[in-house]
Amino acid sequence: MRDVSIIGIGQTPVGEHWDTDLRSLGIEAVRAAMEDGGVKQVDALYVGSAYGATVSSQSQIGPLIADYAGLRGVEAFTIEAGDASGGAALRTGYLAVASGAVEMAVVLGVEKSTDTVGAERVFARSVSLDTDYELVHGATLPALAALLMRRYMFEYGVELSAFENFSINAHANGAKNPNAMYRNLLKPGGFARAPMIADPVTLFDGAPDADGAAAVILTSAERAADLVPQPIHIAASAAATDTLTLHDRADLLDFEAVRLSFDKAIAQAGITRDELDLFELHDAFTIISTLTLEAAGFAARGEGWRIAADQKIGLSADLPLSTFGGLKSRGNPVGATGIYQAVEATLQLRGVAGSNQVPEARVAMIQNMGGLGSTVITHILKS
Amino acid sequence: MRDVSIIGIGQTPVGEHWDTDLRSLGIEAVRAAMEDGGVKQVDALYVGSAYGATVSSQSQIGPLIADYAGLRGVEAFTIEAGDASGGAALRTGYLAVASGAVEMAVVLGVEKSTDTVGAERVFARSVSLDTDYELVHGATLPALAALLMRRYMFEYGVELSAFENFSINAHANGAKNPNAMYRNLLKPGGFARAPMIADPVTLFDGAPDADGAAAVILTSAERAADLVPQPIHIAASAAATDTLTLHDRADLLDFEAVRLSFDKAIAQAGITRDELDLFELHDAFTIISTLTLEAAGFAARGEGWRIAADQKIGLSADLPLSTFGGLKSRGNPVGATGIYQAVEATLQLRGVAGSNQVPEARVAMIQNMGGLGSTVITHILKS
Numbered sequence: 132m133r134d135v136s137i138i139g140i141g142q143t144p145v146g147e148h149w150d151t152d153l154r155s156l157g158i159e160a161v162r163a164a165m166e167d168g169g170v171k172q173v174d175a176l177y178v179g180s181a182y183g184a185t186v187s188s189q190s191q192i193g194p195l196i197a198d199y200a201g202l203r204g205v206e207a208f209t210i211e212a213g214d215a216s217g218g219a220a221l222r223t224g225y226l227a228v229a230s231g232a233v234e235m236a237v238v239l240g241v242e243k244s245t246d247t248v249g250a251e252r253v254f255a256r257s258v259s260l261d262t263d264y265e266l267v268h269g270a271t272l273p274a275l276a277a278l279l280m281r282r283y284m285f286e287y288g289v290e291l292s293a294f295e296n297f298s299i300n301a302h303a304n305g306a307k308n309p310n311a312m313y314r315n316l317l318k319p320g321g322f323a324r325a326p327m328i329a330d331p332v333t334l335f336d337g338a339p340d341a342d343g344a345a346a347v348i349l350t351s352a353e354r355a356a357d358l359v360p361q362p363i364h365i366a367a368s369a370a371a372t373d374t375l376t377l378h379d380r381a382d383l384l385d386f387e388a389v390r391l392s393f394d395k396a397i398a399q400a401g402i403t404r405d406e407l408d409l410f411e412l413h414d415a416f417t418i419i420s421t422l423t424l425e426a427a428g429f430a431a432r433g434e435g436w437r438i439a440a441d442q443k444i445g446l447s448a449d450l451p452l453s454t455f456g457g458l459k460s461r462g463n464p465v466g467a468t469g470i471y472q473a474v475e476a477t478l479q480l481r482g483v484a485g486s487n488q489v490p491e492a493r494v495a496m497i498q499n500m501g502g503l504g505s506t507v508i509t510h511i512l513k514s
Numbered sequence: 515m516r517d518v519s520i521i522g523i524g525q526t527p528v529g530e531h532w533d534t535d536l537r538s539l540g541i542e543a544v545r546a547a548m549e550d551g552g553v554k555q556v557d558a559l560y561v562g563s564a565y566g567a568t569v570s571s572q573s574q575i576g577p578l579i580a581d582y583a584g585l586r587g588v589e590a591f592t593i594e595a596g597d598a599s600g601g602a603a604l605r606t607g608y609l610a611v612a613s614g615a616v617e618m619a620v621v622l623g624v625e626k627s628t629d630t631v632g633a634e635r636v637f638a639r640s641v642s643l644d645t646d647y648e649l650v651h652g653a654t655l656p657a658l659a660a661l662l663m664r665r666y667m668f669e670y671g672v673e674l675s676a677f678e679n680f681s682i683n684a685h686a687n688g689a690k691n692p693n694a695m696y697r698n699l700l701k702p703g704g705f706a707r708a709p710m711i712a713d714p715v716t717l718f719d720g721a722p723d724a725d726g727a728a729a730v731i732l733t734s735a736e737r738a739a740d741l742v743p744q745p746i747h748i749a750a751s752a753a754a755t756d757t758l759t760l761h762d763r764a765d766l767l768d769f770e771a772v773r774l775s776f777d778k779a780i781a782q783a784g785i786t787r788d789e790l791d792l793f794e795l796h797d798a799f800t801i802i803s804t805l806t807l808e809a810a811g812f813a814a815r816g817e818g819w820r821i822a823a824d825q826k827i828g829l830s831a832d833l834p835l836s837t838f839g840g841l842k843s844r845g846n847p848v849g850a851t852g853i854y855q856a857v858e859a860t861l862q863l864r865g866v867a868g869s870n871q872v873p874e875a876r877v878a879m880i881q882n883m884g885g886l887g888s889t890v891i892t893h894i895l896k897s
Contacts, residue, residue: 132613132614132615133613152646154646175753181573183594184567184568184594185567185568187645188645188649189644189645189646190564190594190596190642191594191595191596191642191758191884191885191888191889193595193755193889194755194756194757194758194771194884194885194888194889195644195758197755198755198756198757198758198762203755203756203757204754204755204756204770204771204774205754205755206752206753206754206755207595207753207755207889208593208594208595208598208599208602208753208889209593209594209595210591210592210593210594210606211566211567211573211574211591211592211593211594212574212576212590212591212592213573213574215591216591219591223593223606223609225615226606226609226610226613226615226616227609227613229613229614229615230515230609230610230612230613230614231515231612231613232515232608232609232612232751233609259573259574261572261578262570262571262572263535263537263572266571368615369589370558370589370590370591371587371588371589372576372577372580372581372586372587372588372589372590373577373581373586373587374577374581374586375574375577375578375581379581387587388577388587391587501574501577502574502577505574505577506574506576506577506590506591
């Protein structure tokens with residue numbers, strides 16, 4: 132198996148882009164990544180997208196964007212895994228280059244969440260839930276996240292305020308990221324006054340769905356060394372799943388797929404969790420961040436929230452999280468989110484993250500999740 | 515790059531399955547393939563599906579079916595490329611096993627085309643067309659196929675009856691396939707009396723969208739030799755794209771992506787086209803079969819229809835096509851079609867195709883197409 136490196140990155144601002152479409156966002160990110168990597172042509176385009184067919188009524192995004200980005204003819208198709216579509220596309224590109232079948236690939240995450248009537252229903256069916264056993268009964272993703280959060284608070288006797296530093300940290304970092312959707316700062320104590328979305332999930336707990344596109348260029352490590360001064364090595368790529376429905380899990384508060392994919396990634400990279408300099412986790416809800424840290428072994432069960440509450444997640448702290456704002460502040464362009472994570476980790480490992488820089492960042496983990504832990508894709512990047 | 519083999523196959527009957535759903539079809543095919551291969555567990559599930567989110571309102575089919583098929587926890591995600599979703603999923607599984615990252619994978623194609631209100635609109639937007647430049651103007655896939663066919667008839671001065679042996683052959687083979695959707699025989703001259711769908715495309719020219727699921731188990735050639743008596747070797751895997759829209763093509767009657775992916779596949783397998791013992795092409799319309807044979811170099815331009823008209827495509831003829839009925843008679847369960855092709859080619863190469871057997875079949879090509887040549891995925895299988 133060949134080693135694989137990232138040699139180019141591109142991203143568009145994240146937000147509600149009423150003035151543009153899926154195609155244009157995709158082209159912009161692909162061209163930016165190719166320019167960044169000094170790459171004129173690639174052999175393949177793998178696209179992570181969750182809402183193409185539903186929100187934009189557009190399938191076969193692969194050949195569509197390949198053509199418009201000047202890559203007509205290349206291998207191209209779409210990968211879907213709900214919110215984890217970007218991570219799954221990155222894994223597909225990794226497998227293609229690692230195998231030796233593909234020399235150079237661009238992996239694009241692109242999503243247009245706005246521009247549809249009845250978006251909430253589209254989101255519900257497109258992303259996370261079991262349609263026959265959850266959606267038809269009126270369940271939504273925030274409602275099920277609320278169920279997990281309420282159970283967590285009951286089991287471990289913690290208050291809503293225990294979670295707030297995840298979001299405060301995300302916004303502190305996102306405020307400095309020109310591509311972030313919400314660049315306002317959140318203040319301690321704000322959770323108590325935040326509008327309730329699905330009790331106990333408040334507006335400050337959940338990440339906003341958004342439009343955006345990001346892309347990375349992958350090639351073999353050998354070739355990368357000849358092409359760019361700072362290739363970023365993909366030291367591990369791992370995927371795992373859990374039940375789609377919460378009611379089929381033996382333990383609601385155990386994100387088994389996080390543990391499985393985290394353990395595989397750590398083993399492949401040959402490192403310990405202490406060696407991670409930053410962790411771009413899938414902070415779609417603060418309860419997800421909490422349960423992720425526990426399943427990945429950063430904290431004992433019932434203690435994940437303390438890592439945030441004890442101020443250990445800032446840019447210069449033990450375990451920097453959401454260094455460019457995460458899903459919460461940068462925004463969650465669904466199928467593109469996993470590629471934004473890869474782009475941001477690459478900026479960190481290149482040492483060009485500016486005021487978002489994690490000091491001496493050498494090893495980064497990025498983790499993209501579909502649903503409430505149903506699909507989890509983990510990559511470890513190294514400078 | 516490791517060599518990859520097919521060690522298990524499974525399929526459900528193709529048809530309008532009003533009594534079952536996407537999940538159940540998927541489980542049935544996965545379990546059948548695992549039983550056929552004598553496999554108790556796999557490491558990954560790659561799902562080809564085009565209509566999950568639109569027709570069945572279900573995304574994240576990967577973890578859903580993994581769980582219900584007894585594979586909870588494995589890597590799993592969905593691959594979409596319109597009608598070529600199955601072929602693209604097969605390529606993803608091939609890349610995963612070839613890389614060495616995955617030891618054993620099941621590749622599932624599954625589609626539920628029925629069970630929706632306004633299916634025609636869903637099909638139009640889900641499969642083939644550029645929504646902004648084609649769909650919104652009222653174009654449909656049969657209408658655009660008709661445009662190609664009319665142009666072809668004009669350019670080369672051929673009559674509608676020139677194409678009919680593609681369909682007569684498909685139904686002759688499909689009539690003997692218990693999994694085929696339409697097992698009636700078509701008679702010569704029938705095209706002239708067939709109902710018109712989109713002039714000049716008749717009911718006898720186009721393949722029916724359908725429900726169905728098929729699966730194959732992939733592992734390394736080395737391991738396959740230890741596990742089953744007759745592993746089928748994947749000698750080539752290749753993908754290419756063309757513009758999504760017809761109006762962007764310099765030459766309407768040139769399927770460039772067919773040529774690109776065919777040439778790559780032939781080169782990888784190290785064979786000539788004469789060594790192919792059968793060709794499961796994407797016969798969604800007779801004009802597609804015609805243009806495919808020309809782009810792949812089996813016939814000069816304007817002459818592709820002659821291969822069928824001259825009776826060279828039967829089971830014992832020069833170039834057997836659609837040996838189990840193809841899309842036309844077996845039916846086209848969209849994102850599953852590419853995997854049905856793999857299952858059928860495997861039956862041929864194992865020499866267990868019964869009354870559909872191609873004598874001494876050793877090398878088979880399967881080719882799955884999205885839209886009118888927009889995505890083309892080609893595999894070559896060897897016994």
